[in-house]
Amino acid sequence: MINRLITPMALQARGLYVELMFQVMGRALQAVSEVDRDVRSEVSALPEGFLFEMMVMPDGSRFIVEHIGNGHLHYHGDNASRPVDLSIQFKHVAHAFLVLSFQEKTSVAFANDRMLVDGDISYAVRMTRVLNRLEAFILPRLIAKRAVKEYPANLNLPKKVLSAARIYLKVANHFVATVRA
Amino acid sequence: MKNSYYEFFCPVKVIAGKAALEHIPYELTGLAAKRPMIITDKGVRAAGLLEPVISACEESGLDIIAIYDDVPPDSSVGVVKDIAGIYRSEKCDSIIAVGGGSAIDTAKAVNILVSEGGDDISVYVGAGVLKRPLKPFFVVPTTAGTGSEVTAVAVISDPAKSVKLPFTSSFLLPNAAIIDPRMTLTLPPHITAATAMDALTHATEAFTCMAKNPLSDAFATAAIKKVSTSLLTVMDNPKDAEARLELAQASTMAGIAFSNSMVGLVHALGHATGALCHLPHGLCMSLYLPYVLEYNLESIRGPLGELLLYLDGPEAYATTPADRRAEASISAIRSLRDALYKHCKLPRTLKETGKVTETQLDRIASIALDDGSIMFNPREVTLADAKAVLKRAWA
Numbered sequence: 133m134i135n136r137l138i139t140p141m142a143l144q145a146r147g148l149y150v151e152l153m154f155q156v157m158g159r160a161l162q163a164v165s166e167v168d169r170d171v172r173s174e175v176s177a178l179p180e181g182f183l184f185e186m187m188v189m190p191d192g193s194r195f196i197v198e199h200i201g202n203g204h205l206h207y208h209g210d211n212a213s214r215p216v217d218l219s220i221q222f223k224h225v226a227h228a229f230l231v232l233s234f235q236e237k238t239s240v241a242f243a244n245d246r247m248l249v250d251g252d253i254s255y256a257v258r259m260t261r262v263l264n265r266l267e268a269f270i271l272p273r274l275i276a277k278r279a280v281k282e283y284p285a286n287l288n289l290p291k292k293v294l295s296a297a298r299i300y301l302k303v304a305n306h307f308v309a310t311v312r313a
Numbered sequence: 314m315k316n317s318y319y320e321f322f323c324p325v326k327v328i329a330g331k332a333a334l335e336h337i338p339y340e341l342t343g344l345a346a347k348r349p350m351i352i353t354d355k356g357v358r359a360a361g362l363l364e365p366v367i368s369a370c371e372e373s374g375l376d377i378i379a380i381y382d383d384v385p386p387d388s389s390v391g392v393v394k395d396i397a398g399i400y401r402s403e404k405c406d407s408i409i410a411v412g413g414g415s416a417i418d419t420a421k422a423v424n425i426l427v428s429e430g431g432d433d434i435s436v437y438v439g440a441g442v443l444k445r446p447l448k449p450f451f452v453v454p455t456t457a458g459t460g461s462e463v464t465a466v467a468v469i470s471d472p473a474k475s476v477k478l479p480f481t482s483s484f485l486l487p488n489a490a491i492i493d494p495r496m497t498l499t500l501p502p503h504i505t506a507a508t509a510m511d512a513l514t515h516a517t518e519a520f521t522c523m524a525k526n527p528l529s530d531a532f533a534t535a536a537i538k539k540v541s542t543s544l545l546t547v548m549d550n551p552k553d554a555e556a557r558l559e560l561a562q563a564s565t566m567a568g569i570a571f572s573n574s575m576v577g578l579v580h581a582l583g584h585a586t587g588a589l590c591h592l593p594h595g596l597c598m599s600l601y602l603p604y605v606l607e608y609n610l611e612s613i614r615g616p617l618g619e620l621l622l623y624l625d626g627p628e629a630y631a632t633t634p635a636d637r638r639a640e641a642s643i644s645a646i647r648s649l650r651d652a653l654y655k656h657c658k659l660p661r662t663l664k665e666t667g668k669v670t671e672t673q674l675d676r677i678a679s680i681a682l683d684d685g686s687i688m689f690n691p692r693e694v695t696l697a698d699a700k701a702v703l704k705r706a707w708a
Contacts, residue, residue, distance in 0.1 A: 240523065242523075242689070243524035243688075244318045244319065245318075245524075248441070253479075253685035257684070282692060282693035
C-alpha cells in the first residue's frame with residue numbers, strides 16, 4: 133500500500149530533478165562560455181547560430197543553447213524559434229537521471245546506448261567535451277570524477293573554485309532574472 | 314557488474330565455407346527474389362571474382378538481371394542514383410554486393426533508394442530515418458577486413474558539398490553474408506595484410522574500449538585468434554583456402570564485435586589520416602594499433618592482458634606473469650607487424666608510408682579529436698595526447 137503511494141511520488145520527483153538539472157545545465161553552459169577560454173575555443177568551431185539541445189525522449193524535459201559567436205553560448209530555455217542543429221536525446225527519463233545524478237558518466241551513457249545523437253557527430257563530440265569541462269568546474273572533485281571520463285589534470289584548485297563561484301553566480305543571476313521577467 | 318548494461322544485435326545470416334556461393338539461389342528464392350542485380354567494382358570483375366557468383370546462380374536457373382561494375386573507391390551520391398536507375402529500369406528485385414567496403418556501402422545506399430523511393434540519397438542521411446525493411450540484400454565480401462557485411466552503417470560522399478554522408482539503420486544490414494574462400498584467394502599480399510590488420514584492430518578495440526560486452530567479447534577474441542594463427546600462413550601460402558577462410562571469418566566476427574561495442578582512438582586517428590593523407594584504412598589501423606594500446610595501457614591492462622591468450626597462444630600466456638601480459642600482447646602485435654613488413658613491406662610507421670609529412674601530424678590530431686570513435690576510447694584524449702601518439706607512430 134505504502135509502495136503504491138511512494139512509487140509515483142518518487143517517479144515524479146525524478147522527473148522534476150531532471151528538469152531542474154537541465155535548467156541549471158543550460159544556464160551553466162552559457163555561464164561557462166563566458167568564464168572559460170578553453171570552452172570558448174571549443175564552441176567557436178560551431179557555426180554561429182548553431183542550436184544545441186539536450187532532451188529526454190519522446191517529448192520530455194529539454195534545454196536549448198545557441199552559439200551566438202566568439203565561442204559564447206546563449207540559453208534559450210526549452211524552446212527555440214527554429215529546429216535545432218544537434219540534439220542529444222536520452223532514451224528515457226531514468227537514463228537521464230542516472231547521468232544527472234552522477235551514477236553514470238556521460239561517456240558511459242553513450243557507450244551503454246542510453247542516448248542518441250541527432251546531428252553531426254563531430255559537433256556532439258565537441259559539446260560532450262564542453263559538458264565535461266563544465267562538470268569538472270562546478271562539481272566537487274569527488275563527484276566530478278564520477279561524472280567525467282578523466283578529471284582534467286591541469287585544473288588546479290584556485291582556478292576551479294574561482295571559476296565555479298563565477299559560474300554559480302551567473303546561474304543564480306539568470307534564475308533571478310527569469311523569475312522577475 | 315550489477316550496474317552494467319549492454320545491447321547486442323546481429324540478424325545477418327552468415328553463410329560460410331566451401332561452396333557457400335552456391336547457396337545464394339536458394340537463399341534468394343526463400344525471400345521471393347528472382348531478379349537480382351550485382352553491384353561491384355572493376356577490380357573485382359578483372360580478378361574474375363564475378364564468374365563463380367554468376368555461374369552459381371545460373372546453374373540453379375537464376376539469372377543475374379543486371380551488373381553494375383563501376384563502383385569507385387570513394388562512392389558518391391551520383392553513383393548511387395545511377396545504380397538505382399538501372400535497378401528500376403531492369404525491374405530488379407534484389408541486390409548482391411560483391412566487393413570490399415565501397416561496393417558494399419554503395420549497395421546499402423542503393424537499397425535505400427530502390428526500397429524507399431526517390432533519387433536523392435541525402436534525404437535518408439543520419440540515424441533511425443529508415444522505418445521498415447528494405448529489398449532482399451546479400452553481401453559477398455572479397456576482402457577480409459572491413460566487416461561491412463555485418464555493420465549497419467554506410468558512408469557515401471557528396472562531392473558537391475565536400476562532405477561524407479553517414480547512414481545508420483539496422484535495416485541496412487544484409488539478409489545474408491556469404492563468406493566463400495574462393496573470393497579472397499587472389500587478394501594481393503599487401504591488401505591481405507592490411508585488411509587482416511583492420512580486422513585485428515576492430516576486434517582489439519571492441520575488446521578494450523568502453524562499450525565492450527560479453528557477447529562482443531566472444532566474437533572479438535575468436536576473431537583475434539583466427540587472425541593471429543592464420544595471417545602469416547596465408548602470407549606464406551596465399552592459395553591456402555582453409556587459412557583464407559579463417560581470415561574471412563575473422564573479419565566477419567570482428568565486424569560483429571565492433572558494430573556492437575564500437576571502436577576507439579585507433580579508428581579516430583585512422584579516419585583522420587585517411588581523410589587527410591589518403592592512406593588505406595587497414596594500413597592506418599596497422600600503423601596506430603600498438604601506439605594507441607600503449608597510450609591506453611593503464612586503463613585497459615586487464616582486458617589487454619587477456620588478449621595474450623588469443624594473440625600468442627596458451628603457452629605464452631601461461632609463461633607470462635599476469636602483470637606483464639598486457640605489455641606482452643602489445644609485443645605480439647608488434648612482432649606480427651614486423652613479420653608483415655618482411656613479407657610485403659607493410660609500413661610500421663607513418664614515415665615508412667612515404668605519404669605522410671611530419672607537418673601534417675598536428676592537423677591529423679585535431680581532426681581525430683572530433684571523430685565519433687573517440688567517445689568510446691577508455692581514456693579521455695586531449696589534443697596533446699593525440700599529438701604524442703602520432704609522434705610515436707611517426708618513426
